[in-house]
Amino acid sequence: MQVIHQDDRLSLRLGGDALLDHAPGAPAFFVGRGRERMEMYRGNFEIEDYLESREALGHLTVSEAKAGLRLELRRHATDEVQLTLRLVELEDGVRLETLAVAEGINRFWLRLAAQGAERVWGGGEQMSYFDLRGRHFPLWTSEPGVGRDKSTYVTWQSDVVNRAGGDYYHTNYPQPTFISSRRYFCHLETSHYADFDFRHAEFHELQVWGLPSTILLREAPTFLALVEKISATFGRQPPLPDWVHNGVILGLKRGQAHAEAKLAEALASDMAVSALWCEDWAGVRETSFGTRLFWDWRWQPERYPSLDRLIGELRERDVRFLGYVNPYLCVDGSLFPEAEARGYLATDGQGQTAIVDFGEFDCGVVDFTNEAACAWFKDAILRREMLDFGLSGWMADFGEYLPVDVSLHNGVSAKVEHNRWPVRWARVNAEAIAEAGLTEEVTFFMRAGYSGVQGHCPLLWAGDQSVDFSHHDGLVTVICAALSSGLMGNAFHHSDIGGYTSLFGNTRDAELFMRWAEMAAFTPVMRTHESNRPTENVQWFDDPQVAAHLARMSRLYVHLAPYLKVLVAEGSERGIPVQRPLFLHFEDDAEGYAIQDQYLLGPDLLVAPVHEAGRHDWSVYLPAGVEWVHPWSGERHAGGGRVTVAAPCGEPPVFYRADSQWAGLFADLASRA
Amino acid sequence: MQVIHQDDRLSLRLGGDALLDHAPGAPAFFVGRGRERMEMYRGNFEIEDYLESREALGHLTVSEAKAGLRLELRRHATDEVQLTLRLVELEDGVRLETLAVAEGINRFWLRLAAQGAERVWGGGEQMSYFDLRGRHFPLWTSEPGVGRDKSTYVTWQSDVVNRAGGDYYHTNYPQPTFISSRRYFCHLETSHYADFDFRHAEFHELQVWGLPSTILLREAPTFLALVEKISATFGRQPPLPDWVHNGVILGLKRGQAHAEAKLAEALASDMAVSALWCEDWAGVRETSFGTRLFWDWRWQPERYPSLDRLIGELRERDVRFLGYVNPYLCVDGSLFPEAEARGYLATDGQGQTAIVDFGEFDCGVVDFTNEAACAWFKDAILRREMLDFGLSGWMADFGEYLPVDVSLHNGVSAKVEHNRWPVRWARVNAEAIAEAGLTEEVTFFMRAGYSGVQGHCPLLWAGDQSVDFSHHDGLVTVICAALSSGLMGNAFHHSDIGGYTSLFGNTRDAELFMRWAEMAAFTPVMRTHESNRPTENVQWFDDPQVAAHLARMSRLYVHLAPYLKVLVAEGSERGIPVQRPLFLHFEDDAEGYAIQDQYLLGPDLLVAPVHEAGRHDWSVYLPAGVEWVHPWSGERHAGGGRVTVAAPCGEPPVFYRADSQWAGLFADLASRA
CATH class of the missing domain: 2.70.98 (Beta-galactosidase; Chain A, domain 5)
Structure with a gap:
């Protein structure tokens, strides 16, 4: 310059x-x-x-x-x-x-x-x-x-x-x-x-x-x-914990008996499972949006009677247990009074605790501009209630809701702190884990972010897609999210398999769930979600065909682990995202610059998720200059144009470079599925 | 100051x-x-x-x-x-x-x-x-x-x-x-x-x-x-022609036989009819919006085989005939080639005639910045095809559509001319009528306007309401339109009885039509409209109850003619609108300032149209300082508060000042209905 x-x-x-x-x-x-x-x-x-x-x-x-x-x-x-x-x-x-x-x-x-x-x-x-x-x-x-x-x-x-x-x-x-x-x-x-x-x-x-x-x-x-x-x-992310490569993280949120039963079903169907993620570990409440979580961040035995014991048992079987936390405390919970008494909550103009409506329930906002409040949140909640309890990770939800009219401990306008809040929230989580010496063992995932979140948040998730194939809120948006955040130095990205938001009669069907699982098998982390309205949306455990498909995808994911681990190391060391736009490796291919519904998984795998309903084939753009192999058919294609391949459920459109050092691994995908 | x-x-x-x-x-x-x-x-x-x-x-x-x-x-x-x-x-x-x-x-x-x-x-x-x-x-x-x-x-x-x-x-x-x-x-x-x-x-x-x-x-x-x-x-409007006070103007648009038959039905049901308004006098075309008019402004004998004779016959029975015109010429009509050959149409950047899409058909825009084009439009169309043909008036539609990218004869940017266009359009119409010496005899009505339209357009109509009671596009919006335009010096206002726009399954029912007719009886001009989708919406001639109701309202309107004519004269001479916000006569009544769903018809009549479905009574605010009489019950109420009165279909909530010099006329409303 x-x-x-x-x-x-x-x-x-x-x-x-x-x-x-x-x-x-x-x-x-x-x-x-x-x-x-x-x-x-x-x-x-x-x-x-x-x-x-x-x-x-x-x-x-x-x-x-x-x-x-x-x-x-x-x-x-x-x-x-x-x-x-x-x-x-x-x-x-x-x-x-x-x-x-x-x-x-x-x-x-x-x-x-x-x-x-x-x-x-x-x-x-x-x-x-x-x-x-x-x-x-x-x-x-x-x-x-x-x-x-x-x-x-x-x-x-x-x-x-x-x-x-x-x-x-x-x-x-x-x-x-x-x-x-x-x-x-x-x-x-x-x-x-x-x-x-x-x-x-x-x-x-x-x-x-x-x-x-x-x-x-x-x-x-x-x-x-x-x-x-x-x-x-x-800032760079630590490597993902090794255990994520053991299989899919099963999102379950109907209490302990349900979680144990579904895990058993999963394992019986030959599903590779790395963890259970039970966001309802701290309890629930009912609202018109659906069943919501109870925002008081500690084990609620009513819903999980012997969770303390279960976590240990699962660990023995190499299955982790993940929870959920966010930076707000509901006024009817046990932690709110403590935080309020200590002066750790943001206040309104009159010096009273600021109360925020989260949709039929009210919360206080932990004031992360106050280092004492951060220390308390790290110690009293993240350490004592979660890490010491045996959680191997959690969704660190929210971060976007700092109201612009609250008063904060550091005296800075909440309008100026608002965008910073996700970074403060990420830092509290990362530090709690680091201070426990568990950075390589425990992970958490966030949807919120801002400049600098990269140095604290080890794993993004794409937020709350609608449970559909829509252009602006469905499956395909996850790819755009991974590519854009990846260029910002967020190496690790994943999404809710099946999407999350089901409102106004919009519910997911088996096809959507299966297509989503196909995509997720070719991302750093696989994790399912029951959605905001679990009983109205297809779950893998409600449909043997879907369960078998998810199991198959989990095995593909595990099969790729050797390759993925190299990408994860590269992401952690150099900040290169695991999911990459085509031009990151094919700078001379002008056509690739316009593509936002395909990505490279590392340098050698091209992934083109099917993101429309009712498709049996799919058109894929193959970057120029190398030869590409379609693992399901074994067919080879010269790059530099579009090919249409069969894409039934179970054979996601992926291609590997014929000259890849991992060609053998990729070629085996078909036999391992 | x-x-x-x-x-x-x-x-x-x-x-x-x-x-x-x-x-x-x-x-x-x-x-x-x-x-x-x-x-x-x-x-x-x-x-x-x-x-x-x-x-x-x-x-x-x-x-x-x-x-x-x-x-x-x-x-x-x-x-x-x-x-x-x-x-x-x-x-x-x-x-x-x-x-x-x-x-x-x-x-x-x-x-x-x-x-x-x-x-x-x-x-x-x-x-x-x-x-x-x-x-x-x-x-x-x-x-x-x-x-x-x-x-x-x-x-x-x-x-x-x-x-x-x-x-x-x-x-x-x-x-x-x-x-x-x-x-x-x-x-x-x-x-x-x-x-x-x-x-x-x-x-x-x-x-x-x-x-x-x-x-x-x-x-x-x-x-x-x-x-x-x-x-x-x-600028001020000329008085409305006397014939408008003879009754309702019936909007009919299904050809001559239909018009004649419906007029006969109307007269048989004791309806007071001042005119037929047949906007399809120049022909129609079919589009997905519904049947549209054929924008070539001359009698189309196919649809009205003996309109020339009919107009004279109607006149003998004191029923006028009104047509329709707008400032565009469809490319497939007879007038477009003439206008184009003379260079009277707006052009695009390349000197070609600018073609505007009006919804499945294309038109040229007559360039009213060219005095020769104005003279041609006045003479060749308004005078020869319309006035000489015997029309007593017309809807002078549109005026809002001047595209901002056309080139105009006067060299001024179309962005600057755009807002002026309704005024130029009004002037062309007013001058054609004035030059024929017919200003007191012929009227036209426009929805478009801008500063100065007052001096040319003798009568506004409120445009294309939806056929419903909605707050922002239904019956009640007509009152806001009359009051706001009235304060700008547009003394005469009216609307399509029953509304106009019926789209996306929204159709009018008998109740809406009847409530609208009740309001229209207390405005300067009564005129019905079949809507954009005539066969899907209730028409008075499809329902004897609705026809009887419209007839009754037309008789009320005629009964008020002596009072209305005084208001019309006042409007023409002083610019005071016939329909007035309450504060125009009750400056000290603070509450009246907030009311936009009632109006004064002249100084002595308070009109509070029912603008909700399913109502049998209605709450009305009565301005302070005078006594008000409800003509249907004869009940008297002191002003300065709200009263709720019975408001069945047929008894629109109106009140007159007990001290009015017209009290006798108003008291007779009940017996004349």
Whole structure:
């Protein structure tokens, strides 16, 4: 990257082309003032800005300063300085640091030069669009929406009944970072509400409702190297515990007897099972959304009478037991009074404990800006109630719901802390496990995230898909989620097999569950979910055909373990995601750049999940330059075009490189299934 | 109104309170630059602004100048002048005139001081909210939307299938004019896209995507006087032709035999009929929306074999015949080639005739910026094909669809002409009638409008309600439309009895039709409509009970003619609307200000249409200070509170002032029904 400045002009160039061009008549920096309206309803936000001013900082003065260039930006020559930045040249790019800003400014826009054919990816974990070009992306952690497509019945009803329909950009895990096909990444260090706008032909415009402390622009010769740098920036995950490779994690949530019975059925059907995940280990309550968990994070013997004993017994059979936790405490639980008495809960404007409605029940919010509250949560809950109890992991749910009107211990506005909350939540979990010395043994999985979550959260899950094949909330969105979050340095991703959200008559059938299981067998972790309405949705244990299919997929997954373990090690050491967009290994294949419903599982396996109902075959794009083998038929195909293969349930469309060192393992897939 | 200026401050005061306050730290004027995206789909617009700058004009210089004060506005003291205005003091207010503006500016904002309890009304013809406070109102003539409420099935399906669901602010007739409860009105003379924002506690913010040529702020001691001034500003309507008072105008559109047969049935059932309105007089075509008209504006003998003779025969029986016209010509009609050959149609960027999709058929747009095209339309169509043919009036439909990307004869951007189009269209119709010397004899009715339409369009109709009781698109919206447009100086308003739009399984029943007829009997004009899907919706002639009810309502309407004619004369002479909000005559009754589902018909009749299904009684607010009589029961009620009265079909909740000079006429309503 080249930095050129002359008089009142500044130019960053990448490979000879403009990356940032600032001149008086064509400024790159804008500041202003706005008054936002933010309203939360159960994790869904209505956000609106009333923009009072937006002014171009057309006048630039550049001077040499300690450790870089000092940029003073004014609206015009006779104006006071509005914004002072330091530009630090790095080996592979630049870092812009905000040194000072004029009073009252709370909006910032940066324009980067765009190119016609350029693609951009990232923005955290995106569910609808992998390539962000042509759209804008508000970056604010929230519920991702149910349906996420205003043309569908489920979305419409979710909007009308729960204000929860959502849109293409809603995500549990936003991040103000993107990768360009020009082989650079851009990161804004900030937790303010942001909106990255990639709709313009000549520029990308990055908006922040505050000033980013730094802006990072770094290049790399390859996308792999770029992802490695991103991962180094935000932190890396520990390797997944070895036990995950033993099979599927069975999500069961109807009490102990049910869990034990279903495990027995699974093992009887030759299913490879690594763990039971019983999110109801702490109890349940009934609501109109369905049976909800009781948010008081300790074993509830009523539902699991001898869980303490069961966990030990399972461990002997090499089956782990996983639980569930989130950062809220229900007011009618045992932990809430303790947290409240200690002053560990966020407060409202009047100094009273802030109470948040989670859908027919109320909770307090543990204030993770208070280190004492973090220590208490780690020790009193995660350590004593969960790790010491023998849990090998848990879903660390939520993180997106910090209300913007609570008062926090550190005195920072909840609007500014909101996006950071998933990272704080991840850190509490990771530290509790690390402090117990169990990082290599215990895992947890989150849906929420933000810049830096990578360094704390060992495993993402794709959140709450609808139990269907819909474009914006169904099975296929998991792939987009894995690819986008993967480029941000989240190496390990997985999803609820069968999806989660079943509302307004939308229920899953056997086909959906089976197609989902097929995809999951080719991801880092396999885990089932009973959904929010277990009795209305197909479960593997209700249908012998589905159970047999899941068992078969679990065996494929275990068969791939040697390969997966190498990928997991690579993910942990270098930050390269296990699931990769095609261009990560096929940079010269232009067609692959547009594909978001296929992925590479490591360098050698191409996975193209069937994500439509009623299909018996499937069209797959095979990257150019190598030969691909279809393990079920043994057929070989030259890359560089589409092939249509038979894709009955049980033969997910996957291909391996003929020249892979793992070709033998892959060739055996058919015989092991 | 008081104008105070000192140094860099300017203040307009009304009754001692600020109306406009401009000071360096609290400016009232803002300018900027934006890039709008406007996309039209069959009269529905998607409009989005990308705001590049918005800058406060904090620095003001005031100097005495010819005919007023010269205001020079800068962003700061050392800046170039961005905006120069002239402030002219009027007897009752001020006029601000734009003299000059800096290059590149295409956005303008004006802040007026708001008060806590202040209400504002107007914005043209609004269908959802009479009091505009608490919301913003984009002002752009368009289809008003089908359903207009994102929570309803009809709206959702209209959005999904036709992009046509709309929202609360969509209207055929916007106008950048409002009345404040502080007894002033504000008008911005412009046809640019505008958005009036009444959401803020301390100010109203008026946004224009261009510079208004003038800003008018005028006060009056009473609302009646204020409306009279508004009417004097925008023009007044001629009196309605006397024949409208003869009874209901029957909307029939299934050809001549049907029209003649239904007229005979109507007269046999003692219905008072003033006219037949046969919009299919020029022929029809079939589309998926239903049977549409054939947009070639001349008698089509196939559907009306002897219409020429029939019109004369009807006239002998004192029944008029009305037709239909709109400003577009279908490409497969006889008039399109002539208009095209003469160069009277709007063109696209390449000089070809612009073709607009109206829903499965294409049309040319007659270019009313070309006086020769206007003269041709007036003479070749309105005069020769319609007036000379014997029509006594017509629906002058549309006017909202000028595409923003066509090229016009006068060289002005279609984005700027778009809002003016309804006024140009109204003028063509009014002039054709006036040039034939028939203004007192022939009428036409429009749904589209904009500032100035008042001087040309003699009669509004409320557009295309859904055939239901819904809050945002049903019967009740007609009242809001009449009241808001009435305050803008449109004295005469009416609606399609029974509503119009029947889509997605939404059809009208007998009750809706009857309740609508009850309301229509207490408006300036009664007119039925068969709807867009005549055979799927209840018609009076399909149900003897409905026919008898409509006949009864037509007799009530005729009975009121002596009173109505006085109101019509008053409307024509002073611009006072026939249908009036309660506060127009009861300024001291605070409660009446909040009511938008009742109205005064002239000074003496209070009308509270039943606008819910299944009701047998109805709660009515009676303004304070007078005694009110319920004509059906003869019961008297003191004003100043709510009463609940029996309201079976046939006894619409109306009340008259006991002290009215028309009390005898009103008392006879019951016996005449």
